[in-house]
Amino acid sequence: MPGDNAAAFTVSELSGRLKRMVEGEFGHVKLRGEISGFKRAASGHVYLCLKDEKAVIDGVMWRGVASAVPFAPQDGLEVIATGKLTTYPGRSKYQIVIERMELAGEGALMALFEKLKATLGAEGLFDTAAKKPLPFLPRTIGVVTSPTGAVIRDILHRLEDRCPTHVVVWPVKVQGEGSAQEVARAIRGFDALPADGAVPRPDLLIVARGGGSIEDLWSFNEEVVVRAIADCSIPLISAVGHETDTSLSDHAADLRAPTPTAAAELAVPVLAELRNMLATMTLRSERCARRYHERGRERLDALVRVLPKRDALLGPQRQRADEAARALGLALERRLALGHRQLDRAAGALRPAMLAQRLAAAKDRLASAGRLLEAAHPEKPLERGYAWVEARESGTVATTADDARKAAALRLHFKDGTVDARVERSGPTSYDRKKPKPATKPEQPNLL
Template sequence: MPDFPFDSPSSRLVAEDMPGDNAMAVTVSELSGRLKRMVEGEFGNVRLRGEISGFKRAASGHCYLALKDDKAVIDGVMWRGTAARVAFAAQDGLEVVATGKLTTYPGRSKYQIVIESLELAGEGALMALFEKLKAQLGAEGLFDSERKKRLPFLPRTIGVVTSPTGAVIRDILHRLEDRCPSHVVVWPVKVQGEGAAQDVARAVRGFSALDPNGPVPRPDLLIVARGGGSIEDLWAFNEEAVVRAIAACSIPVICAVGHETDTSLADHAADLRAPTPTAAAELAVPVVADLRHTIATMAMRAERCARRYQERGRERLDSLVRVLPKRDALLAPQRQRTDELAQRLGLGLERRLTVARRRLDQAGGALRPAMLVQRHATASERLNAASRMLDTVNPDNLLKRGYVRIASRITGEVVTSAVEARAAGALTLKFADGDVEAKVERAGAKPYNAPKTDQPKLL
């Protein structure tokens, strides 16, 4: 091994400042600070064109990304305030132009760009973002024809989401006034620039959330409109927030953004696309004059139909009348039958009266005085015989001859045997001159002063 002198810097154990040495030792922080001041002084304002890669948004709202081309990559950071002003949704794969300043991040010994504005790199990049959003939202079903609602034929209230100062609202109101004067509620919004997409989405959601019974009438139809412009000017209506708000709106929506050749994602999400704001007003309501003409035509047709029905009914009635028999022909048999019955009724009454008179004469002959006296005598004899028979069988007459009728004192029924007497216990003896109460005692008992006997004694 080669020998090295002991006083060589590489062989010293402890670092010391040597006389004449111009490489003074500095700290890492000092070196990082020098690099930071050098980079920021040299590259205070730069514009970088590249493709976004590794984009992420922190919970604080700051965004971190990388800009790359086919040979190099540079990290970037975009603070929350700047990120809120970006007019499109930054995402991986977009080619953009970032404006800002270069700086270093001492914590990782790397340099990065602090982005102060972010723009798409030309219309090609903007259209690429448009197609990407269209494919993404279309895959979710936001543009399906099955979910589109039918427009009301004659809306009472129309809500308009547009700028309150542009020509769009004047064109819509003028065309509605010409065709069918309607109640219009305008929700003023920004239609271009920072915050426009949020304004439009908030207005659509606000109209949809109105209470039908609230102080502000809930529209039956919405018109979202904006005048013509470049794709950058119309970009607010391609934002995801606006598209989702229109797709979720419970009120039918007509979208009229830009000129006839302009198409936004909001047009795809709406229930109907109009080529211009004026055309949207035409699609929203019918023409009153046409309605009146239609109603008058239908009234005339209804009247002609009623008259035709009446005329055909009269013709059918006349035809039936011609084939019907005459009244005299229909009633002649009944009249003749009535005359015959009347004649027979008179003869029958006379015959009935003759028979009744004959019966009355016969009954009158049976009512002569001699017959009445004879019948009275016969009846008297029968009545006397029945009276004598009644006296004979009257049990009370037997009491006068020394007989006694025995009855139960409790039930009053006549007792006819010893068994019934024992069962009754207390008896009533009925004599011709009155009643006597008696008590039955069993055979063999020895009552006081009572003679001995085997039979019960009546007291």
């Protein structure tokens, strides 16, 4: 206004006064509203808006607070946020710094429950076909629960009463900040144990917690727990809450137990009943074996009564044996007589005169063969003036005149030695000269 001498505020001064005014007037407040524009920064801080039908306020949760929220905030979820109302001078906006967040009533939790159930069910985490059968008599049972509550005592007592079994407990928090992560790590830790390690790998897992409100049991509805149960290769029983309580862990597990005590009953049979059953089966087996033996004896006796007597069965065979014995004796006598006759003939052929006659005939045949061999000797004709002609160089016998002419140098074998010769002239033999020439027919004079 004209004449106004009031000093002007700087923007920072005004923002600071507004900040002090807002923080001093409201301090800590509790707001109920619907989450909108939910974002989680890389630093871990969460930025969101809380709104109702007529207004919207910005909100921020620092990383430490955001990690402690027992559920997964998301758009559309109605919550109650407790925190400090302040301003952000850089944007001239007021906001709430959230220090605690909880769901706004059971209806909101159930809506979130149904939404998570539909989402995870669509991925097949609750499929019945993926359920694994429980072992009949597990040697080691792993239990994921609080080590100080009544739940673990009830499980151990029930197992001791029914069938004492080795139990390995993985202690976890079952409620509050970080409980869902601990439960998931315990399940995956049991599943990662080697079969031959220092800590025995369980044949069966029990995830258990006592009863409580839906908020108390919410850790077992968290996605991290449900996925750990669905991925576990060890058969798993979920025993969360009382009989009327249902969690998403129950849907993902291989079997749901209404209570932790019931889980112990489902895990093992009653040892006394097993012993009674074995004793009954043993007695029945003995009775069956005895009855089978008795019936076999009866059937054998019945067969013995209808079988023919031994003498009746063996009579024909005995008669045939006697006949064969008699025939064998006669055959031996005939064979012995024949042998005697052959021996007599052979003995007669061995008399001295017969032997001398055969010896003389053999000598004559031998002398005849000797004479024949001597006459066939190639040097025998040399004694009668014949000579044996041989080619000197080749050593082959020249049997014809043509062979002698071709050899030129000859060697003549006589009775008392050899003489070398050479072919000087080739002409007709004396036989050819003495052979008369054929008479020639006189030529007929020409009459014309």
